Amino acid sequence: MKRNRGKFSQSLITFFLAAVFLVTSCSEEGPESPGVAPTIPPSSSFEMDLNQFPEEGGGSSGGRTATAYNWSHAAVNVGIWNLVIGVSTIIPVAAFKAAETRTPEFIGNNTWQWTYTFEVDKIQHSAKLQGTLVSDGVNWKMLLSKAGEYTDYEWYSGHSNTEHTEGWWLLNLGPDEARPFIRIDWDRNVNNTEASIKYTSTDPQNPGIGGYIHYGINEQTPFNTYYTIFDNQNDNLIEIKWNQTTHAGTVRNLKFFGDANFRCWNAALQDVVCE
16 A cells, blocks of 8 residues: 555646646747737838829920919928928838738737837837737837837837728837927728828927828829918818819918919919819
8 A cells, every 4th residue: 555655646746736837838839829919010101102292393485484373382382291200200211111921920919029220311220019908909009229328119009900991109209308299190991092191289389289281092083182281370171173184273271362262273383273
């Protein structure tokens, strides 16, 4: 009996040690993956293409120099936003685009992480894009680092829905001036025939906070592309529409023109009477 008890005790100890080894081995392999990694939203959800607007106005007609006043007024207002947004988003836009070609790893808590480096003006940066699966989609967070200057600075965060058809981003101004900058709202249909992206100022030091520029494409005729620009400081709305193929378009600005009528330009970007 004593011999059998000894064998039983040894077997029990062996089983226990094997179980401990198995648990330890599993834990060393990392957290269990929940399945497929989330899909990063398209770059068009983050970067508004302000270069879509028709360029090079002017021309000649009947021996006289034709005017491009209507087109140029629209172009100037788009250009102002292009300058402000373009300079302030160089690094976060580059970080976002670089993530698209990387492979993520699961780090636990329903979260996947893309870890990589990228360059802006020949200066290297490090990025950690985190996507956390939630009930209605994915929560996103971008942590950026630059050697000797900042580490894991949360430059922006966001959310995308389960269908990948809409979402938002909250973008900070940067580590040197760590404060809110803009909110980006985006949406698209499944065929990408209709889509829009809207930048709204959230900077508390900007007197025009709440102002926005809204860009979109649709299937309407004759104008299938638009910008809507709201100057919150002066309570003024500018509406710009044009055809992506012909470049003909129209603009309305009550405070600038003094009335609520649209002003039009043709395919040569010359002023014409609206039809």
